[in-house]
Each structure stands twice: as structure tokens, then as C-alpha cells.
Amino acid sequence: MSAIHYILQGFETALLPLNLLYVFVGTLLGTILGILPGIGPVAGIALLMPVTYGMDPTSALILLCGMYYGAQYGGSATAILINTPGEASSMITCIDGYQMARKGRAGAALAVSAWGSFIAGTLSVIGLAALATALSKLALSFGPAEYFGLMIFSLAAVSALSGKSPGMSIIAVVTGMMIATIGLDSQTGSTRFTLGLQDLENGLAFPIIAIGLFALGEVFLTLEEKSQGKTEIIKLSGSTWMTREDWRRSAGPIVRGGVIGFFLGVLPGIGGVLASIISYATEVRLSKRPQEFGQGAIEGVAGPEAANNAAASGSFVPMLAMGIPGSVTTAVLLGVLIMFGIQPGPRMIDDNPGLFWGLVNSMYVGNVMLLILNLPLIGLFVRILYTPTGILMPLVLVFSVIGIYATDTNVVELEFLLAFGVLGYIFKKIEMPIAPLVLGLVLGDTLEKSFRQALILSGGDPSIFVKSPICLGLLLVSLACFLLPVVLPLLRSREIAESAENA
């Protein structure tokens, strides 16, 4: 009863004219950024962060989340048209989407991707509402020890699953946590690792790090790779209306993909990529004509696209209800949340019901908008693909610098920005994953605080961490996360081998 009340209230927030405008701008910019070559959704969100200063946190998140799923849609468009996934989760869309495009059915592929995302999005908003409310009931059982366990689990899940080597990820997580200790210590009020610099007393502002690592890092990398060859861009062809036959073939995959995607999305760290792989494998198995997969089967676009969109909504459950982001993008959004002074966790839904439900419902509104926006306009958006890097990258550079400088007009911050740009470049060069660093940075403070609080409460006795069943359970699952990467690649290669075999 009260859940329904909150959902309606959430729509009230989401449908405020100003917030509608933010959803619109967010999804529009997101779609464009998702399509723009070289600059992904994370860099886009990072770039837009300084603009949200002084905005109401709900509106800011609505804008940035709009960019998130807008960019996902844009990413699907590039997957279909140039065989290049915008985000890892649209990797699978390339297989049949690109083939459809080559056969002159690019329009239908884009349409099924939009409709699939929309229907799956609708399903998962309902799931999100139900599950997040259930999770928030746990709020009272979460004391400092349990929060500590939760943070460890979050860091373990992402570092174990997001990179090629867990060792690299752990180095990145710890680097992030080290950066988080710079500045004022919230428990005693003393300053740490400021090197005597006044500019470091507040710690390093999150946008400096995010824009540096993602946007500038990308610029530096592109500078180097500029001379590389280009993929052929396929002209948009075919109507963006789906035929009755298309619908008949897509309906099942969309619903199944939505359900698979949502539940996998809830699992931290795995999210979209696995969801689209499993959805694809499921469709191959269930199909009466598995031989068509890989040759442009519409089911192969519908299922994974629905799955990765549902996974995106699903990943908001752990992010909002427990403070665990499932992807780099949600890690950055989490950073924004904390920047606004909102502590994610089981208590967040109770403390900020307006923000939570407003955001969830704006995602739904955003899906509607993407549908209205993208079906007629996708042809126009696709032209963005022709933007030369020589124009795009300097612009990214300009916006990075303006974004940081305009906020505090402090030149020292630009030096920090440059340093993180170089760090981002190095990370990409040595294939060190950036997501764990961002997460360590974002959660480091809560982790440390909970750890110290728990020990004060227990009078210095560390057994408090194993006496609490929730904390013990979370610590054990964290351990299991490091065993998963050994098992997961085997699982993945088998799935792909199977689907390839069947195709």
C-alpha cells in the first residue's frame, strides 16, 4: 500500500516539468554521447558532473541517469551500424545486429533494440520497486559492522569481476581507497595526507578524478591511436517500423531477456555483460531455427538488448539500496550521490524516498522518451558517427578544463586534473581496470568509518565482525568472489562456444 503511494509520489517528482526537461536533455545527450566515437557514457557523465553543482540532487541524478540509459541506447546503435559496442554490455548486439544491418535491415534492428529496451525497462522498474522496498526493510539490521561487511563485499565483487586479473583490480581498489583518505578525517577532524596543501584539505573533488581518469585519459589514448584504421560505417537502411513477423519473433525474447537481465543485473559486478550473453544463449537454445543466429536473427538483437537494459535497471537495486555499483557507470553515479551528501545503503530509501522513487520513475519516463526520440530521429543521430576525432577530442579537453575550473576557479585543481588524466592513460595502457579505483575512492570513507565505529562499539574486539551473521555472510561471499573469476571464464567460454556452435 505505502509502496504504491511512494511510486505515485515518485511519478509526481519525475513528471515535474523541470525534471522532464532533465530527462529529455539527459537521454538526448546520452544517445549522442553513446554514438560519438571514442567518448563513452562514463566520460560523458563525468563531463556533465560540474554542471549539476547546485542542482537539486534528485534533478541532478535524473539528468545523469538519463545520460546513462541514453548512452546505452546510443551504444546499441553503434553496435548495429559499425560493429562497435558502445559499452561492454552491447557486445552481443554486434553479432546479429551488424548482420541485420548488412542485410539492409538496420532500421528494424534499431527499432527492436528500442522496443526491447522499453518493454524490459518497464518490467524492471516494477521489479526494482518491489525488490528495493524489500531490501530497505533490512535497514535496521545494518549497523557499523554490517556496513563494513557490505563495503568489503562491494569492493570484492567489483574487483574480482571487472578486470582481467584480480591482482590488478586489487591494486586499483587500494589506490582508490588511498586517495579517499586524503583530506579531513570525519571521525577526529584531523587532516591526513594533505602535504600541507590547503587545496587538499577537503580531499580531492570527485569530478576532478572522474573527468581526469575517464575523459582526459580517453583523449590522451585517442591522440596515440588516431592513425589507426576505421571500420566501415553502414548507411541506415530499411524502415524503422517492425513488421508483424518481427514482433512475433521478438516478443518472447524481449520478455525473457527482461527477466534474465533484471535478476542478473541485481548481482553486483556481473550485470549487463553476462545478462546479454545468457539471454543470447537462451534464445539460441529455444529457437526453432538456431542456424539463423549470427546471420542476422532478430531474436539475437531483441533478447540481449532487453537483457542489458533490464540489467541496467537491476543494477540500480544494489547501487541505491546497498551502495554497491554493478558497473563503472553506476560507480560514477554513486560518486555523484555521495558528492551530494546522500549516503547510499539500506537506509537511503527511508531517508530520501522522494529522491529514490523520483529517480526510479524518471527512468521509466526516460524509456518512453527514448522511444519517442529515437525511432524517428535515429537516422539523424547516426550522422554523428562521421565526427572526426580531430574535432571531438579537443572539445572534450576544453570541456574537461572548463568544467573543473568554473566550479572553484582554482588553477591547482587543473593540475590535479591533468595528473589524473595521465593516470587514466597509464591505466588504460597497462590494462588496469579503472572501475575498482573509482569504487575504492567512493566507498573508502564509509568502509573506514564503519570499521572504526564497529571496533569502538565492541571495545576493540574484532570478533564483532564474525559475530554478526550478516557481516560474516558478506565476508564469506566476498571471499567467494575471488574464486568466481576462476570459474567464470570457463563458464563464459562455454556459453559462447555453444552459441557459436549452434549458429
Place this chain on the structure above:
Amino acid sequence: MRTIRKAALMKAALLGAMALGLLVVAPAGAAEWKPSRNVELVVGAGAGGSIDAQARLIAQAIERHKLIDTTMTVVNKPGAGSSQAISYLGGHAGDGHYITLLASSWIGTAILMNKPNTFKEVTPLARLFDVPLGFIVKADSPLKTTKDLAEALKKDPGAYRFAISTTAGNNNHLAVLRFAQLVGVDPKKVRVIVNDSGATSLTQMLGGHLEICVCGIGDTQSLAKAGQIRYLGSLRDEPIPGFENIPTVKSQGYDVSIATFYTMVAPKGVSPEIVGYWTDVLAKAIATPEVKNAAEQLGMTIERVDAATTAAFITNEREVTSKRLGEFGFVQK
């Protein structure tokens, strides 16, 4: 050719949108002063706590009654007893578009951090609210009175654990330590954790992770009415108007009385015009019916202390706090 031109057009639109956003945050000059763009009301604590609620109340009253021509947003900069907020304010010296509502804890923090310069970072505008605090326990706690708590602590100083907000060494913290001292327990043995907001402390207490919260009495009323919490005593000299049924801790034999007050400040270096402008707006804001009603409901005393008196008050409070902190071995590094 044509496609490229169209793409460039799209880009221009995109950049335009971004640039428009950026313009909003660009600084503007000021002559005869009134705000020319969005005003940030900075709160040195997380969203959802008592001080956050007061700040939002004032911001709402200011917007609804159009007391300023521009918009006003509440920005949370939690952490280290308003130090984060003051530091943030310090980055906007002389700019009247930033004001901060400070809980009294900022004074203790500045002393603890050995940063006398903090007092130079702000320009006091007005002292606005006085917020009565109390010792709060869960409704099913075996403790009925402050005396019970004292006896329990005497037996085992670690048996009952306290949560305070928002920083170590603030008035709430000092109240707990002073109480321990009066009871005859080593204050160092009492377990006290520090949270970003009172709301967090209350949730932790209701979840059974600790036993006693030092929190505002006004903003916890709804929990008391719902039968979830009880007050062992209020930390005032006199019973609080409207809450006369809560005995003071003092009347139960332990002379612990603290005031928590909220002070609005501007950054250092603001012109007298800016101070004048804001004291005027704030006076109007606290006279609005919504602020008055809310204050009454929350058991807060509305104050309207002018800028000069507020400054003198802060100086006095600084001396007293410094002395108390010394007593409990807090000072100095």
C-alpha cells in the same frame, strides 16, 4: 558534405546546451549587493538529520515568500563537524552567494584541529535556533531514568554505548563525557561513536547496534509518539517548553546541561552590505509562519541574535569549549 554540416550543427547544439549549463556556475561580480544567481545554503551534515531539516526549512521559507530574487539550493557537505562546509565556504571568500548553517560543533572541531584560522574563515550573520538535546533510549530498554544509566555505567562503562553526531569533541560528545565524569567513571572507557547525522544514530539504536543516542528532542518526537523510543532526560537547565514531561538530567542529580545552537554564517571577507542583506532576509525568514510553527513543534527556541552579538557569543563559546576539551584530555596534538 551536407551530412558533415548537419553533424556540426548537432554538435553546436550539444555544446550550446553544455555551455549554458556551465555559465550558471560562472562567478559574477557584485556592486550594490543582492544575489544575482543561485544561492547555495551549505549544510555541514548529511541529508536527513536535524540541521539539514532546519536548513531546508529556511530555504523553503525564503523561496516561498520570495525573500530573495534568485533561487536557493541546499547543499550537503557532511563530515568533520562542519569543517568540510567551512572549508568549502573558505573557497568562496567575499562571495555572498554562499551561506552556511552551522551546528555548534564547528567551534569544538576548530579547537581540536588546532586551527584558530577557522574562526577567520567565516563571517557570523545571525544565531537562529537553539535545539534541546536529550539522552534517548529504545522503548524496550531496561533503563528508565538517568540514575539507571549511571548505575549501569558504574558497573561496566562499556555496557551502554553512545552515538553522537556530527563530530568528536562537540557539545553532544562533551555532554556524554561530563556525565561519565559526574557518575565517577573514567570518561575514556565510555564507548562513543560519531555519525554524520542524528538520523543514522537513531537507526543504529533502533537496530540494536548501540543503546543510547544523544539527539535532538524535537525531531525525534514522532518516534517517541510511535512508541519506539524514550527520553531518559533532557540536557537543559530548565524543562523544555512543550516537553515539560521530560525531566532534565540536571534534576536527576547530574549537572550536565548543553546548548546546541544553529548559526548562519557567510564566507570571510564579505562586505557589510552582504551581511546587512542576509541578516535582513534571515530575520524575515524566521518570522514566517512555517518556520515559527516548525520551531514550536520541534521544541526549538527561535532566536534572532544580530551579527555583532553572534560574533561575541562565538568568542565566548570558544573559550568555554576550549576549557572543557582540555579537561577531557582532547587538546592538543
